[in-house]
Amino acid sequence: xxxxxxxxxxxxxxxxxxxxxxxxxxxxxxxxxxxxxxxxxxxxxxxxxxxxxxxxxxxxxxxxxxxxxxxxxxxxxxxxxxxxxxxxxxxxxxxxxxxxxxxxxxxxxxxxxxxxxxxxxxxxxxxxxxxxxxxxxxxxxxxxxxxxxxxxxxxxxxxxxxxxxxxxxxxxxxxxxxxxxxxxxxxxxxxxxxxxxxxxxxxxxxxxxxxxxxxxxxxxxxxxxxxxxxxxxxxxxxxxxxxxxxxxxx
Amino acid sequence: xxxxxxxxxxxxxxxxxxxxxxxxxxxxxxxxxxxxxxxxxxxxxxxxxxxxxxxxxxxxxxxxxxxxxxxxxxxxxxxxxxxxxxxxxxxxxxxxxxxxxxxxxxxxxxxxxxxxxxxxxxxxxxxxxxxxxxxxxxxxxxxxxxxxxxxxxxxxxxxxxxxxxxxxxxxxxxxxxxxxxxxxxxxxxxxxxxxxxxxxxxxxxxxxxxxxxxxxxxxxxxxxxxxxxxxxxxxxxxxxxxxxxxxxxx
Ligand SMILES: Nc1ncnc2c1ncn2[C@@H]1O[C@H](COP(=O)(O)OP(=O)(O)OP(=O)(O)O)[C@@H](O)[C@H]1O
Ligand SMILES: Nc1ncnc2c1ncn2[C@@H]1O[C@H](COP(=O)(O)OP(=O)(O)OP(=O)(O)O)[C@@H](O)[C@H]1O
Ligand SMILES: [Mg+2]
Ligand SMILES: [Mg+2]
Numbered sequence: 001x002x003x004x005x006x007x008x009x010x011x012x013x014x015x016x017x018x019x020x021x022x023x024x025x026x027x028x029x030x031x032x033x034x035x036x037x038x039x040x041x042x043x044x045x046x047x048x049x050x051x052x053x054x055x056x057x058x059x060x061x062x063x064x065x066x067x068x069x070x071x072x073x074x075x076x077x078x079x080x081x082x083x084x085x086x087x088x089x090x091x092x093x094x095x096x097x098x099x100x101x102x103x104x105x106x107x108x109x110x111x112x113x114x115x116x117x118x119x120x121x122x123x124x125x126x127x128x129x130x131x132x133x134x135x136x137x138x139x140x141x142x143x144x145x146x147x148x149x150x151x152x153x154x155x156x157x158x159x160x161x162x163x164x165x166x167x168x169x170x171x172x173x174x175x176x177x178x179x180x181x182x183x184x185x186x187x188x189x190x191x192x193x194x195x196x197x198x199x200x201x202x203x204x205x206x207x208x209x210x211x212x213x214x215x216x217x218x219x220x221x222x223x224x225x226x227x228x229x230x231x232x233x234x235x236x237x238x239x240x241x242x243x244x245x246x247x248x249x250x
Numbered sequence: 251x252x253x254x255x256x257x258x259x260x261x262x263x264x265x266x267x268x269x270x271x272x273x274x275x276x277x278x279x280x281x282x283x284x285x286x287x288x289x290x291x292x293x294x295x296x297x298x299x300x301x302x303x304x305x306x307x308x309x310x311x312x313x314x315x316x317x318x319x320x321x322x323x324x325x326x327x328x329x330x331x332x333x334x335x336x337x338x339x340x341x342x343x344x345x346x347x348x349x350x351x352x353x354x355x356x357x358x359x360x361x362x363x364x365x366x367x368x369x370x371x372x373x374x375x376x377x378x379x380x381x382x383x384x385x386x387x388x389x390x391x392x393x394x395x396x397x398x399x400x401x402x403x404x405x406x407x408x409x410x411x412x413x414x415x416x417x418x419x420x421x422x423x424x425x426x427x428x429x430x431x432x433x434x435x436x437x438x439x440x441x442x443x444x445x446x447x448x449x450x451x452x453x454x455x456x457x458x459x460x461x462x463x464x465x466x467x468x469x470x471x472x473x474x475x476x477x478x479x480x481x482x483x484x485x486x487x488x489x490x491x492x493x494x495x496x497x498x499x500x
Contacts, residue, residue, distance in 0.1 A: 125373055
């Protein structure tokens with residue numbers, strides 16, 4: 001069972017788009033996937049067209065179990081959704097003096113073992129819940145938009161991961177995912193080269209700009225449902241296949 | 251003296267780009283501007299090419315005054331920068347039972363009166379520091395990317411503002427700023443129409459997609475320095491002029 005966080009401190013770099021489409025891509029290949037939305041924005045449920053009965057907030061406060069909150073959204077794909085009520089428990093986590101970073105792990109571990117993959121969609125920023133996500137994850141997919149502001153944010157994120165890995169030895173930035181590759185822009189080649197110099201083989205095949213990825217959200221569909229022949233579908237397929245290929249060396 | 255927050259829960263919609271360029275545009279027109287970065291990502295200092303001696307974290311913990319932390323970055327434009335250390339005081343704010351939302355206001359009010367404008371660059375999300383920003387601000391510029399995920403995030407943000415305005419009667423979403431207007435995409439017209447139906451005259455002239463806005467960050471320049479004849483410069487000029495025009499009815 002693999003626990004993968006889709007995380008990056010910078011906003012709007014494609015975390016949710018990646019979490020949704022990787023989760024569905026794995027589900028389409030027969031893996032049992034639990035997608036957990038850990039962001040008060042609650043965008044996973046909206047992206048998938050789901051109205052949840054219970055959210056992660058109620059799991060963290062102990063009102064329901066993770067198993068009760070996990071909702072089937074597609075074959076092989078369950079979701080624990082979030083909404084703005086998550087800021088309540090997030091505040092509670094912030095107020096704990098000790099072991100506040102283990103709350104998410106304790107809430108999810110029992111249920112997680114029933115799945116092949118747990119995919120966590122992280123919120124932007126450095127808050128206590130985001131730290132919980134990285135304290136629980138084993139692998140990280142770090143989407144990095146090919147723009148100077150996001151590239152600079154990547155440096156901060158790596159330092160953030162270093163601080164957290166002192167408490168979580170397993171934490172591994174396994175997939176550095178360049179996003180918003182725009183053939184018309186002048187800078188991508190040099191930014192891709194910088195990423196490869198720094199992260200080597202961890203750098204994945206980039207996700208190209210494809211407006212259908214943005215549109216699919218409005219139709220509450222993944223890219224594989226909305227536009228299976230699109231560049232977005234091809235690029236996310238390549239990422240899913242790479243993740244699956246890594247199963248052999250668990 | 252006007253206190254304007256550039257805020258939106260959704261990530262990557264152009265908050266920092268807007269804060270920097272509005273602040274500099276006002277400064278170029280002779281207004282004294284204090285830009286306050288309230289985001290642990292600390293992107294304002296990077297965007298302007300500044301290495302701060304003190305940050306907002308040290309102001310909030312009382313180690314320095316806001317006046318000591320405010321650094322001149324351009325004529326008429328001072329910056330109180332941030333970095334990831336801000337997550338310390340942010341945690342402290344979260345842990346206060348009462349009046350935690352007034353900490354930023356108390357820290358800044360004395361210094362703010364020396365300026366014509368205080369522009370606050372907000373972090374994405376709903377955390378306690380973001381609430382401090384909206385508890386202090388009088389006016390809000392809400393950038394909203396013309397994409398379904400960001401449009402949906404706008405609804406959440408409006409509800410968030412409603413909750414906060416019970417404590418802050420002055421808070422006014424005065425400027426709804428459509429961003430990333432892409433002539434090639436199919437949806438913008440209907441999304442712009444939706445915004446105008448909902449927000450009427452508060453909807454500003456949109457900021458078009460312009461790669462020079464992204465590039466200027468890498469050169470540590472505002473759009474007015476990097477590409478004064480660009481679409482990005484023209485669009486942010488229109489916004490600055492609208493903000494200035496509103497000075498007459500203070
Ligand atoms: N490759 C792409 N091409 C075009 N649009 C994209 C692409 N990837 C993502 N988008 C769109 O860009 C916006 C930002 O993406 P997304 O919401 O996934 O980022 P995020 O990192 O989860 O943001 P946040 O920090 O707010 O959680 C969304 O409207 C999304 O649909
Ligand atoms: N109109 C535009 N055209 C092209 N690129 C833009 C435009 N506006 C902003 N950008 C770029 O898009 C990215 C996101 O913008 P920005 O960082 O200002 O958003 P933000 O809302 O502050 O993000 P965060 O939520 O992380 O604080 C940056 O790389 C920025 O340079
Ligand atoms: Mg997201
Ligand atoms: Mg920003």
